Amino acid sequence: MTVPVLSARNIGKSYGSGANRFDALTGVSVDIHSGESVAIVGKSGSGKSTLMHLLALLDDPDTGELLVEGTDAKKLKGKEVNRLRNQDFGFVFQQFFLTANASVLDNVVLPLKIAGIGPKERKARGMAALEQLELADKARNKAINLSGGQKQRAVIARALVNNPKVIFADEPTGNLDTATGAVVEDILFALNKDQGITLIIVTHDSDLAARCDRQIYIRDGREDPTRSPEALAKPAGGHA
Amino acid sequence: MKFIDIITSAIANSFRSKLRTGLTVVAIFIGAFTLTITSGIGTGVTSYINSQVSAIGAADVLTVSKADDAAAATDDGPAPYDPDKATAISLGNGSRPGSTIQALTTADLDTIRATDGILSVDPSVQVTPEYIEYADSGKFELTVNAAATLTTADLAAGEQLDNESTADEILLPTNYLDTLGFSTPETAIGETVTIGITDFAGTAQQVPATVVGVQNETILGAGAGLNQTLTDRLREVELSGTSVEAAQSYATATARFDLDATDAEITAIKDDLADQGYASQTVADQIGSFETVINVIIGVLNAFAVIALIAAGFGIINTLLMSVQERTREIGLMKAMGMNGGRVYALFSTEAVFIGFLGSALGALVAVGVGSLVSNILASTVFENLPGLQVVQFAPSSIAIIIGVVMLIAFLAGTLPARAAARQNPIDALRYE
Structure with missing residues (x-):
């Protein structure tokens, strides 16, 4: 069996201390293999975003360990973590996080700028990513002037521009109407199928979750045992 | 992130909130203007005395x-x-x-x-x-x-x-x-x-x-x-x-x-x-005591200008702290995308230095203009009986030093907000509403 791209072993994370201590995540284990599409499903406050942040190395787990292609993330230096996040990971957020007054192209090439790539190559690769998402004609527009669907496509272009291995999507359709949401979903799954990009989607939308190869249900900071793969294997389980 | 990208981004960022940057620039402008004028008067008076005293001339x-x-x-x-x-x-x-x-x-x-x-x-x-x-x-x-x-x-x-x-x-x-x-x-x-x-x-x-x-x-x-x-x-x-x-x-x-x-x-x-x-x-000894008096006067004037600049420094701190606050999410995003704290720090310090440069360069430029004008008017009126006296004169080197010093003050003022930005945790920043 191949080494998982990301592997969480019994990880936990809590915030605050003493009486205010809040366990966001306790003892969750997940393996994510290359080329998979995985949905992390749960209600708001369930700890699903925390799990994604830990997997994306945006935060350190308090307990347990996280392996990136077999290497303990704790042993990675800050520089390597930054490189990983810059080149191997792409991020798609519900709130887009586009710089409102900068052009769409400038927003899209931000990861390349951070990576220290020259302006010519930046532009070429940024335009290629925009073309792939049919936004090339909007490249010069200010990000603030785009519609919701266009914004999310711009964000996907930004996530894609560095040819990542994994795309993390946090409620990618949360701010979109059903029709545009469906388009964005199609784009994400096409990337997963055609380019083999591993997809990790955090969502509370069961329809979106259902389109993924695999679902991880999180409830109160733990994997939901009633919806674990074993439970779902029984005929009484919900749709998968 | 490349150095040149940091500079261009910092410049672009400083123009994002034009009014706020503008007001800070005005504060620095006043300090730099005063400093340039006083140093100009120093240069002018000193050079007049020197020309008078090359009179007492012979260095041997x-x-x-x-x-x-x-x-x-x-x-x-x-x-x-x-x-x-x-x-x-x-x-x-x-x-x-x-x-x-x-x-x-x-x-x-x-x-x-x-x-x-x-x-x-x-x-x-x-x-x-x-x-x-x-x-x-x-x-x-x-x-x-x-x-x-x-x-x-x-x-x-x-x-x-x-x-x-x-x-x-x-x-x-x-x-x-x-x-x-x-x-x-x-x-x-x-x-x-x-x-x-x-x-x-x-x-x-x-x-x-x-x-x-x-x-x-x-x-x-x-x-x-x-x-x-x-x-x-x-x-x-x-x-x-x-x-x-x-x-x-x-x-x-x-x-x-x-x-x-x-x-x-x-x-x-x-x-x-x-x-x-x-x-x-x-001769130098004889002139020396004379120049000391003038240098003391110029020094006092410069001290006032520096006080103005220190006040302007707090303006920079304020401007950039607001800027950091406003751009919390953006900073979080950049850090999530693998930008390290050092670069974030560099980005905000560069913005501070740029604001300092803008204020001091404008201040020095306007001071040179106004100073030369006033000096010419004075030379043909009040100081008519002292031919050759240009009260305000500007030495390129001292203007360069003034701009440099103001940029240094701006950099120091920028360290506090830049540190705040560099230390932000990407998660907290992204959650920030």
Whole structure:
């Protein structure tokens, strides 16, 4: 069996201390293999975003360990973590996080700028990513002037521009109407199928979750045992 | 992120909130403007004094006098009489009436001449001619600038006095021209004027002299300059009829040393003279005390400008803290995308430095414009009688230093917000609403 791209072993994370201590995540284990599409499903406050942040190395787990292609993330230096996040990971957020007054192209090439790539190559690769998402004609527009669907496509272009291995999507359709949401979903799954990009989607939308190869249900900071793969294997389980 | 990208991004970021950046720039502008103007006044006044005093010019000259007698300290009362010592002599023009110093005798001059490093010694003699006359213009009082032989004059026309020349040369100040009947400085050159002087017996005598140059009016030592030959001739006339044996005594003497002498060598000569009981000053020493006063005034003005700049520094801190607050999410995003804290820090510090540069460059530029304008207006009105005085002058180097210092202050002010930005946790930043 191949080494998982990301592997969480019994990880936990809590915030605050003493009486205010809040366990966001306790003892969750997940393996994510290359080329998979995985949905992390749960209600708001369930700890699903925390799990994604830990997997994306945006935060350190308090307990347990996280392996990136077999290497303990704790042993990675800050520089390597930054490189990983810059080149191997792409991020798609519900709130887009586009710089409102900068052009769409400038927003899209931000990861390349951070990576220290020259302006010519930046532009070429940024335009290629925009073309792939049919936004090339909007490249010069200010990000603030785009519609919701266009914004999310711009964000996907930004996530894609560095040819990542994994795309993390946090409620990618949360701010979109059903029709545009469906388009964005199609784009994400096409990337997963055609380019083999591993997809990790955090969502509370069961329809979106259902389109993924695999679902991880999180409830109160733990994997939901009633919806674990074993439970779902029984005929009484919900749709998968 | 590449260095150039950090700079361009920082510049773009600073223009994102134009009003806020603009107001901060105005604060820095005021400080930089004040600093540039005060430094301009410093440069202007100093350079005027220097041009006046290149007057006292010759860098190879020491003014030597008898050092104050150690025994004459106030506590001990007057020193015992020593018949070998020369009598006290008045310093003449400019000194307190009745005040005297020990005079230099011919023997003293020999001692000074024998000192290592001294090439020649001339006693400073003062002559008091009665009048000057040119053609039929009539007779006018003549004031002699005793320092003229030692100086390099600020010329309006003609040449400097030549002390080696055997001709009797005179250098006229510009304000003598009209009175004597010369229409322009050039017309006076080469003309012969007549100097009237009274000898010891009280008989008026006349000495002709050739005008070799016309000197701009100066704030130091007004009057006509005479070369050594003419001075000697006039003195000869003044003394004619005195007893030959009468010992000559002089208040001061002028000693020349090698023009190429280093500061250390000059100090050695001065120390040597001091050991032998003579006080000596170079021109630089004499000007030095004058300049110190001006430097203190400029320093106080600069201090006020720096206070203004420190206030502006807090403006920068405020502007950038708000900027960091506003861009929390963006910073979080950049960090999530693998930008390290150092680069975030660099981005915000660069923004601070850029704001500092903008304010100081504009301030300096406007100060140069306004300063030059005001200076020109003043030169033709208030300071009309001081030709050559440009009150405000700008040295490129000092402007560069001002801009540099302001950018440094801006950088220091930017460190606090930049640290706040660099330390942000990407998750908290992304969650921030």
